Amino acid sequence: MSDATFERHARNDVKRLPSRGQYDRETIYQILDDGFLCHVGFSTDNQPFVIPVAYGRKDDTIYLHGSIKSRLMQLGQANTPLCITVTHVDGLVLARSAFHSSLNYRSVVLFGQAEEVTDSEEKTDALHRITNQILRGRWEEVRELKASEIMATSVLKMRIEDASAKIRTGGPKDDKEDYALPIWAGVVPMHTQYGAPEPDPLRQGDYALPESVENLMKS
Amino acid sequence: MSDATFERHARNDVKRLPSRGQYDRETIYQILDDGFLCHVGFSTDNQPFVIPVAYGRKDDTIYLHGSIKSRLMQLGQANTPLCITVTHVDGLVLARSAFHSSLNYRSVVLFGQAEEVTDSEEKTDALHRITNQILRGRWEEVRELKASEIMATSVLKMRIEDASAKIRTGGPKDDKEDYALPIWAGVVPMHTQYGAPEPDPLRQGDYALPESVENLMKS
Numbered sequence: 001m002s003d004a005t006f007e008r009h010a011r012n013d014v015k016r017l018p019s020r021g022q023y024d025r026e027t028i029y030q031i032l033d034d035g036f037l038c039h040v041g042f043s044t045d046n047q048p049f050v051i052p053v054a055y056g057r058k059d060d061t062i063y064l065h066g067s068i069k070s071r072l073m074q075l076g077q078a079n080t081p082l083c084i085t086v087t088h089v090d091g092l093v094l095a096r097s098a099f100h101s102s103l104n105y106r107s108v109v110l111f112g113q114a115e116e117v118t119d120s121e122e123k124t125d126a127l128h129r130i131t132n133q134i135l136r137g138r139w140e141e142v143r144e145l146k147a148s149e150i151m152a153t154s155v156l157k158m159r160i161e162d163a164s165a166k167i168r169t170g171g172p173k174d175d176k177e178d179y180a181l182p183i184w185a186g187v188v189p190m191h192t193q194y195g196a197p198e199p200d201p202l203r204q205g206d207y208a209l210p211e212s213v214e215n216l217m218k219s
Numbered sequence: 220m221s222d223a224t225f226e227r228h229a230r231n232d233v234k235r236l237p238s239r240g241q242y243d244r245e246t247i248y249q250i251l252d253d254g255f256l257c258h259v260g261f262s263t264d265n266q267p268f269v270i271p272v273a274y275g276r277k278d279d280t281i282y283l284h285g286s287i288k289s290r291l292m293q294l295g296q297a298n299t300p301l302c303i304t305v306t307h308v309d310g311l312v313l314a315r316s317a318f319h320s321s322l323n324y325r326s327v328v329l330f331g332q333a334e335e336v337t338d339s340e341e342k343t344d345a346l347h348r349i350t351n352q353i354l355r356g357r358w359e360e361v362r363e364l365k366a367s368e369i370m371a372t373s374v375l376k377m378r379i380e381d382a383s384a385k386i387r388t389g390g391p392k393d394d395k396e397d398y399a400l401p402i403w404a405g406v407v408p409m410h411t412q413y414g415a416p417e418p419d420p421l422r423q424g425d426y427a428l429p430e431s432v433e434n435l436m437k438s
Contacts, residue, residue: 011266016289037308037322039258041269047230050260050269050304052326070235085258085269091414094432098350098361099368103256107271131317135407142317143400149318171419181362184426188354188435189414195310199405200390207403213313216407 011111012162022165025060031108031165032057032086036134040064041083042075042114055084056129060160062110063117063126065153073154076116082158084110092188095172096181102172104187108165112158120147126155137212194219230330231381241384244279250327250384251276251305255352259283260302261294261333274303275348279379281329282336282345284372292373295335301377303329311407314391315400321391323406327384331377339366345374356431413438 006012006023014021022028038055041048051072056063062084066073075082091104117123124145131139172185197213199206209217225231225242233240241247257274260267270291275282281303285292294301310323336342343364350358391404416432418425428436 011268016285037306039260039269039271039304039306041258041260041262041267041302043260043262043265043267046262047300047330048260048262048267048302049230050258050302050328052258052304052306052324054322066235081266083260083267083269085271087256087258087271089256092354094354094357096361097368098346098358098364099372101350101353101357101361103273103353105271109269111266127317131320134320134322135311135313138313138320139317142315142320142402143397145317149316153318171417171421174421178362179421179423182424182426183361184418184429184432185422186416186418188416188432191412191414193410193412195408195410197405197407198390199403202390202393202398203404204398205401207401210403213403213407 006160006163009162012109012164014164014166020166020168022167023163027167028108028163028165029057031088031106034088034106035086038062038084038086040072041085042072042080054130054134056126056133058125058129062158062160063129064156064158065127065130070154073156075114076154076156079113079115082112082114084158089190090169091190093168093172094185094188096174096178096183096185100172100174102168104168104170106165106167108163110158110160111162112160115157115159117155117157120150123150123153123155126157127153135212135216137215141210141212225379225382228381231328231383233383233385239385239387241386242382246386247327247382247384248276250307250325253307253325254305257281257303257305259291260304261291261299273349273353275345275352277344277348281377281379282348283375283377284346284349289373292375294333295373295375298332298334301331301333303377308409309388310409312387312391313404313407315393315397315402315404319391319393321387323387323389325384325386327382329377329379330381331379334376334378336374336376339369342369342372342374345376346372354431354435356434360429360431
């Protein structure tokens with residue numbers, strides 16, 4: 001087992017359609033780096049919660065931030081088990097039957113434990129990563145973080161212990177006899193579109209679009 | 220407490236930024252009806268899992284489907300507690316500081332218990348709803364479901380016991396003194412874009428785009 005791949009254990013083994021399962025770091029990192037919103041799952045008193053939050057990544061560590069008051073951020077002390085899932089839907093797969101209709105997607109499911117980040121330098125680095133995960137280069141454009149803001153922000157980290165990716169690409173796969181049916185079949189691609197930037201109505205001066213947004217518009 | 224609103228209990232009370240919390244059915248249904256992919260959370264042996272799946276809705280009931288083999292579908296027998304979350308990201312909120320930068324979003328968090336659907340008619344209705352949640356009208360265009368397909372598909376339902384929505388809209392809210400900084404601030408809207416439909420390369424005849432896809436392209 002090389003470092004290039006996550007080991008397969010009971011919790012990250014892709015059971016349903018195992019041919020779609022992947023365990024190599026390159027694939028998993030790529031899917032993570034293509035997004036900025038994850039769904040974090042945890043359980044308190046046998047009650048599951050799934051919360052959408054922004055994330056950042058450093059190697060095998062995922063950073064999440066939030067207010068000290070939030071449910072999620074109170075988990076750090078207890079090393080609560082977490083499951084973090086990131087999903088990109090890439091298209092509707094329209095088969096000739098409902099049974100074979102599907103979605104093209106890339107998803108990762110990560111397992112680990114919540115850990116509170118208390119070191120001010122690591123906290124700042126985590127917030128830097130989360131900010132730039134949402135919009136590359138934005139951190140360098142905004143005013144510097146104040147010590148009071150670092151204090152007021154909780155940062156959790158989760159080192160990835162187990163991970164898997166699941167990917168579907170390509171067209172529909174119909175039953176052999178269904179190809180003769182006079183039904184349109186194929187794929188409708190989907191992607192996230194960024195609209196025209198809307199300057200803050202409360203602005204006190206007119207500034208050119210920053211490089212971060214310019215680059216986003218080009219992407 | 221009228222039927223128009225979900226009651227507030229410990230698990231669905233929005234703790235962080237309670238002003239963004241909403242509990243009325245109309246708002247919650249609208250966010251659900253605007254999507255088709257949810258993240259389902261459950262816990263087995265204190266290990267949380269978060270799985271992305273397509274859903275359908277009938278009143279207060281959410282339907283999920285999958286293979287009999289999948290982890291999720293094995294939960295129906297045990298009435299396992301579930302948390303189902305649906306999130307739409309509507310824009311990047313770029314403030315003059317990282318601290319006040321945010322996202323515009325609409326999310327719902329639903330709580331209930333997994334229940335297996337065994338009745339063939341209810342199963343078919345659920346698959347109808349899930350299919351048309353992904354693409355309105357598609358069910359009516361594809362060939363009819365076979366009895367063997369209904370047998371091979373597991374359907375779970377969850378009646379919504381508790382629910383909340385959380386919504387953020389509008390521009391950045393910066394610290395008073397930061398408005399004077401020479402930094403572009405505003406919102407970059409985001410939405411899902413459907414690309415040009417790609418007909419199945421394995422098609423045996425050329426058919427016009429179906430109404431379902433035509434309507435999607437217009438939307």
